[in-house]
Amino acid sequence: MSVQQVISGLQRAWNAGDGSAFAEHFSEEADLVDVVGRLQRGRAEIARQHRHLFDTVYRGSRNEFRLLDQREVAPGVLLAHTSSTLHVPVGPRAGETRSIQTLIVQDGLITAFHNTIRADFAEFERGA
Numbered sequence: 115m116s117v118q119q120v121i122s123g124l125q126r127a128w129n130a131g132d133g134s135a136f137a138e139h140f141s142e143e144a145d146l147v148d149v150v151g152r153l154q155r156g157r158a159e160i161a162r163q164h165r166h167l168f169d170t171v172y173r174g175s176r177n178e179f180r181l182l183d184q185r186e187v188a189p190g191v192l193l194a195h196t197s198s199t200l201h202v203p204v205g206p207r208a209g210e211t212r213s214i215q216t217l218i219v220q221d222g223l224i225t226a227f228h229n230t231i232r233a234d235f236a237e238f239e240r241g242a
Contacts, residue, residue, distance in 0.1 A: 115222030117194045121179040128177040133165030141223040149213060149231045175202045182214075192219045197232075 120139050127135035137160040140146065146154040154160050177200045184194035200211045211231060218226040
């Protein structure tokens with residue numbers, strides 16, 4: 115499975131609100147660091163955490179992933195960067211959030227995923 119197919123699958127699963135389908139794109143022993151810095155270890159934990167998110171704070175949300183770049187860092191191991199735009203209709207996270215992700219993909223599955231919210235640097239410098 116190509117990196118583009120992986121992120122397309124992530125997007126479909128997110129938009130369906132399906133935490134198990136989202137986690138299917140990760141290896142059994144994958145690591146995921148979410149936007150608030152929590153480390154999720156293993157496909158089962160990634161599924162559990164995402165089921166919870168889709169049932170609560172991100173209920174009804176839509177996410178758009180875009181592949182920015184990819185390169186082979188070892189035979190069969192790809193490093194990729196993606197960006198995403200998350201649309202949340204209601205609740206404490208209502209609105210739009212832009213993020214960037216770093217992925218390591220091996221044998222068509224994500225083995226490592228780091229997600230970071232993009233913020234305005236001027237606001238960051240002011241402490242806003």
